[in-house]
Amino acid sequence: MRIEEESGSDRGEEEDEAVKEMERGIEDGREEDREKIINGERKVGRGFCIKQYFIDEDDTVPQKIVLRLDSPRGTHFRRAGPRQRVVFDSDDVVACIVTCGGLCPGLNTVIREIVCGLSYMYGVKKILGIDGGYRGFYARNTIDLDLKTVNDIHKRGGTILGTSRGGHDTTKIVDSIQDSGINQVYIIGGDGSQKGAAVIFQEIRRCGLKVAVAGISKTIDNDIPIID
Template sequence: MDSNGVDEQEMKLVQGAAGYVLEDVPHLSDYILDLPTYPNLLQSNPAYSVVRQYFVDEDDTVPQKIVVHKDSPRGTHFRRAGPRQKVYFKPADVRACIVTCGGLCPGLNTVIREIVCGLHYMYGVTEVLGVNCGFSGFYSKNTVTLTPKDVSDIHKRGGTMLGTSRGGHDTSKIVDNIQDREINQVYIIGGDGTQKGASAIYKVS
């Protein structure tokens, strides 16, 4: 149990031949039995036809160490990121939200813009909310609707259009608000402290 009273999750390790170890990440299928899949819409979108060459196989992994001795174990690997041929959501069912937390850094608005435009143009998602002023915005009910038009030129401006905040937050209130709003995709943008907060939200939810 960590300092927030949240049970630490055991790391998922997958053992393979010749000393291969995969430090895996949690997946929806770990919690939802018989999880349905759907074809990735990028496969039928002419504008993204080149993506078909770069779909990532489910068994693709990336080694922790680039240089190893020929007789040494294969070592630790991590799941490779990238587009899959199958997705685990229907665009019409997605209600996403984006939040920025912690200190400011270059590129926050660019990340917001790319998430909104990527969800809309690449995956057909039309419901995206922006949470104002960091984690506390979840239970302050400060949200804005985000469309490609709303974020069209924000990458030219500094800071974050959503605002941000530092400090603690009420994890249970955040989870309750996510559930009340029927949000099923949460994009949390920030540094180390923000990702610790994201991990706490994941564990409580």
């Protein structure tokens, strides 16, 4: 009996082409292609289905990579990344991005990737940039962000949103988030900014708001572990 199988390279090329075609469909407004990506299903060839980009809820990252067999379990961190369950309907999402603290390389690249990911992968249409760090929330300084706005910002230094130290007033920030209808907050900052993000999340939870807070670490001082 002779059994023929696809080679790994052939299958890889087939998958890549299917992904490209689906992305072209999204750009052309084909809703069925966007739904397939949102559901994590990319149909390839003869019914071959790929599940990609999802992080298991039980995945962790150890603080210490090299251990001895008799070492204690040690500290583990929950692994960041997209989950298979989509919590927010894309039509209802109002996302915002803020950069806080000092400058470091790559800030515009991070902003661009968030906007592209929300737009291409999830179909989010309303994304705001908070101008000038934490104080920009209650100063009502916002910038509309879309694919055209962020197209080439990764080629520039600094941050197109501006940044500042301090200005963290938890009550004013959460009030502004609620008043603006924001339900996804992406905070790019160092150790101090991430502590501020944790405080914002705690206040949001205390108020019973359905708002997700994502802390994205950056540092010029190399004082945040694990992010490598």
